[in-house]
Every structure is written in structure tokens, then in C-alpha cells.
Amino acid sequence: MDNVTIKDIAKALNLSTSTVSRALRGSYEINAETKRLVMEYAERLNYRPNPIALSLKENRSRAIGVIVPQIANYFFSQAINGIEAIAYNRGYHVIIFQTHESYEREVVNMQQAVSRRVDGLLISLSSETSDVTHLRELQDQGMPVVLFDRVSSELNATQVVADNFKGAFEATEHLIWSGRRRIAHLTIPPFLSITQERLAGYRAALEKHGIPYDENLIRYGTFGPDEVGPMVDDLLALEPRPDAFFTASDRLAAGCLGALQKRNLRIPEDIALIGFTNMNVAELLAPPMSTVVQPAQEIGQVAVERLIELIERKQKAAPPSVIKIPTTLIARESTRTVVK
Amino acid sequence: MDNVTIKDIAKALNLSTSTVSRALRGSYEINAETKRLVMEYAERLNYRPNPIALSLKENRSRAIGVIVPQIANYFFSQAINGIEAIAYNRGYHVIIFQTHESYEREVVNMQQAVSRRVDGLLISLSSETSDVTHLRELQDQGMPVVLFDRVSSELNATQVVADNFKGAFEATEHLIWSGRRRIAHLTIPPFLSITQERLAGYRAALEKHGIPYDENLIRYGTFGPDEVGPMVDDLLALEPRPDAFFTASDRLAAGCLGALQKRNLRIPEDIALIGFTNMNVAELLAPPMSTVVQPAQEIGQVAVERLIELIERKQKAAPPSVIKIPTTLIARESTRTVVK
DNA sequence: AACGTTATCGGGAACGTTGCCGATAGCGCA
């Protein structure tokens, strides 16, 4: 009852494998009657071409490797959702790898993806990754690579990101407009390009409104467990105390909110809070949290579209570029203007 | 600079492919010196065996197919997280398929997974799936299959689920203990086994406490968009009005919370709310939401462990069984006892 | 001296598919 091969059909019908193969792909040089015979028999036996044999022959797998730090993360699961949907429609499968924020694991995953002969690679860098030579080598070997979200400017590859500068600029300006002037920024590791872009947006907004930039207000998380509490305490101890927190991720935003609640600080009266996030329950939090929404699914879709383009038109590929997907600011209770 | 094969090594070293192959796997019948030569050369050229060729030869792919309704969902992304982690350690890769709650898509995905020659299949049924003959046929063909979460009792396969009965029982009893007696249950489609189990737990708790079961209090969602609002309105119009909502999923719980807030109903004063969920921000909601926590990651881990066991010891496999992973009730503000 | 044993290696088939090159037969045409 096992897998039917072209050979089985050939034997049963007293034909050669070549004939069967060509009949199945509707070649013009096969007699219509023979074609019908083969087709019917194949249908009856539920013949499915063996993609492994095809991969071996054509040296391609019709699979796309996706390397992300973590699947169980609002942003990445939404992005993968977008990726899978498009890939499916284009006849590609998606193989998932998690780095768990480990550089070493990222390299291993990359090698495994390569040895699996994926046709292309979609990657969002781990927070430990500061050196991208492994990816550069991969590119040099001709592997189509597209980065998304956690990208690196040191790589000459197509990159798809949210418009982090603009998003951060708007978030910061929104806080300023709502009366805050001492705005802390809790963010992710500094060598990630998205961190730098957001920081730049933050600084630009401060500058525009004549607020001096204070390095002490910036804190870099490391994705470690339970690190948000101490960071928050540290910031609250500053003189004068910050009157707003702008966080760079879901995890930091939620962590901040929890930490502030535990310390009995009122939001937005004592401290305003806005996050860079994809949480769809932001509105249901206490208080409803203002957010800069990253279009995670769209980022995934655009990234995989570009990748497939690279795969299928390898020669005359569009030159590498950075594609920015606009973010949306949603103001809620957590950044309400408070009259003192 | 492309992929080195065993043939390249053989040619360069003036050996046969057989010798190289055996040298690389450390066969005893190869001269130590030759072995060293081959190993060193392979190392230098960064030789990696082609897994596609291996797959073709061994008729296995070292890949596991995972079919879920949606990746961008707290439960499933956590489950996939657990799956990937274990699979990675056991040398398997994970290929993701989404059904988007479509039966048709589920069948197609299954066929694709088969034709990709996955070594085994992990599946959580779509909400449209009432007929499981496609899976039964798959099993009959000898494909190892493990179901998780959305399982079907009509299939003689290993199934890994949360202890839905006990979880629902505890949730309901918790509501009763906190003084509620008219408890509505918003749940998912009725032909899913988890729905039935939860409903049974709910009824058992009611019965234990002498509360009559009222069919009108049960509402079945269909995963459609914006369906929660009308369901809530409908329930609120009942006489007497329910004093508690027990929801069966993240989406329903969050939807309920939002709908109740919009209708200016106080939680827990007017209505208590408890969810079956995996949201890690439940504590940060307004009010902090009581939940029955499903161990999503553990469910994924156990499921993939069983699957790999099935794959690797196909003959003397453990008989199919239903594995229940315990849930945890976390009581928060949303179900606080209210003194009237 | 004849034979068996051991150590070491090569040849070739096989996994399933495709595609290049032929092979054959029928037919039209000069």
C-alpha cells in the first residue's frame, strides 16, 4: 500500500519510466491514448511524485527556511503567519528554526537550513548576533537571503522592517505633546539596527522639541528573564524621576506595566507608558496601553515575496534594498494628558 | 565554492566513493591513515552530507510535519515552540502548515506533508473537521500520527491534550464557590472533543453543586470575526441574567472582556469572567483575569516525544493512548467573590 | 605449496525522477 513510483506504473503498463514520466507531465510526444492510460492508472494508484527525488535532481527543495529568535512571541508568530500564507500559495513550504537568541544556535540553524537545501532563507537575527559574516558567506555562495525585523546594515541584502525611526519619533512626540518631558526608553540590545533606528527616532523627536537627550534614561534589555523589574527600579530612582516610559518590545511593555503596577505607580498620572508592540490585547490592559503597532504579518509577507522573487529570478534580481513598512500609533489611556 | 560531495573527495584523494563514505562513518575496515586523510580533507572543504540524497536512499526525511489551525495564536505558537525545541534536539526539522480552520485546507496540507515524506505528523484539527477518515487512511498507510489539543475520539491514535474536563470542572466550581450560580459558557465548535470535555466538566461541577444545567447558557463560537459581541449581547438579554462567563479560548476571553467593558458592565461585580487560556498578560488585563492555564508548550513537547517514539520504534510502538496534561487554575480579580 | 584469513579497498546497484540521445516504424515524396 506504500508509495507508488513511476517505475511501478511503467512495469504495470509495460512502458518505460521515461514514457510514464513524460505522459504524466503531458509531453506532446506521447500518444494521447498512452497518456490517458498512464494518467488513469496513476490516478487510481494515487501516484504522487517523490519531491525528494526531484530535489536531488534539481538541487532545489521548494522549501524556505525561516530563522527566528522565538516562535512564541506575538511579533514572530504573526510574521510567520504571513510568511506561511504567501509561501503556501507560491508552492513553497516553510521550515522553522528557533535561535532562542543564541548566536551559536543561529549559525547552526543556518548550516542546517543550507544542508537541507532550502531554496532561500528568511532570517531575523538573534540578539546576540553582532557579527554577520556567516550570512555574508551564505550570500556569497549564492543563497537568496532576506532579513526582516532584526536586520543588519552590515549586510548587503534585502531587508524588510517596520519604519522604526518614524514609529519611535511619533511615539516620543506623542508623549511630549501629552505633556511629558522626561522620557525613559527601555529597549533591546544596542547593536541591533532596529534598536538604533528607534533610538534615533526618539532623539530626533526630543531634539525637535528642544528637550536635551539624557543617556541615563536609556536602558538596554538582554532578553533575560526578570530583568525588567530592576531596570524599572533603576529608572525610578533617577532625579528627577522620568514621567514617561517608551518601550521597544511587547515583552518590555508588559513587563513595565506589571512592574509599575506592583510599585503602585498610577498610569498615566504618575508615569505614561507607550510600547512598540503587536499585542492585540493592548486595549484590554489596565490601563489600555498606547502602542506603536508593527505590521508583523505584512512584514512577513513582504519579506517572503521578495525572497521568492530572488529565488525565481536569480539572475536579474532587484538590487538589495531596505523596505520600510509603516507603523501605526494608537493612543490610549496609558498616555493620556494629565492636568496637574 | 558550491557543495562538496563524496565524489569530489574521492576524486581528489584518488579513492572510491565507497571508501570515502566508509571512512567518514569511521568504518573499521578502512585504514587509519586513509581515514585520517579523508576526514581532514572533508573537514577542510567543509563537507556536509546531502540530506536529500540520504532521504531518497533511506526513504525518510528527518522532518516532522505540524498542522495547526493558526500559528498566530498564543496556544499554538507556544506549542510549536515546545515541538521545535524537542525536535531540534532529536535531529528532526519542523515543517509548518496552517489550515486556517478549513477542512479542505487540512486535507491538502496533509497530502502535501505526505508527499514531502515527513517521518511523522503532528496535527491539531481545524474547527471545520468533523470527519477524520483522511487521518485514518494516513494511519493505515503506516504514517505515525499524533494529535494534540484539537483531537478526535474517532481516531485510534495517540492524543495529547490538556485535562479539559478537570480544568473546566475547577473553573466552574471556582465560580460557584465565589458565589455565582448562573454561569454562561462561551465555547468553540461542539464537534471538537475538547469542547465536549470542557462542557462535561462544566456540567459535572454544576451537578455536584445542585445547579440545574441550562442549555441557553451555552454558546458555540465558530472562529468567525466579530462574533463575540453578539454572543455576549444575547447572553446578557437572558432572564435572569448570567452572573459569570466561562470562556473556552484566548480569543473568546479577550473578546468577552472587551465586550463587557464596552457595555459598562463591571467585572467582577456585575459579571465574573474566567478563561481557558495561555495569555501571559492575563494578569495585566483590566481587571486581572482568572484563567485556567493550559500547558501549551508541554503539550507540544509531549506530543512530539510520542511521535518520535512512534517513528523510531515503529514495530513495537506503545499502544495509542490519550495523554492528559494537567491544567492550573489561577484565580485573579475577575472572579473575586463579591458581597452583595 | 596450497589454501584460508585478514586488511583494505573498488565496482556497481539502488533510491525516484528527468532529459538527452537514440531507436523504430510508418509515411510521403522525388
Add this chain to the structure above:
DNA sequence: TGCGCTATCGGCAACGTTCCCGATAACGTT
């Protein structure tokens, strides 16, 4: 009659790997 053309099909190699079967030489044993 002989040539070329077309329609239709088969043989074979190739993709990268493993493994069964031999092959060879050196050596020990009777």
C-alpha cells in the same frame, strides 16, 4: 526504391549516498 520526416517510445546517465559483493595482496597455517 530510397530518402527524410514525424510520431512514439526506450535506454541510459545523472543527482549524492550507502551497502552488498567482490577483488587484491599480504600473511599465516597446514
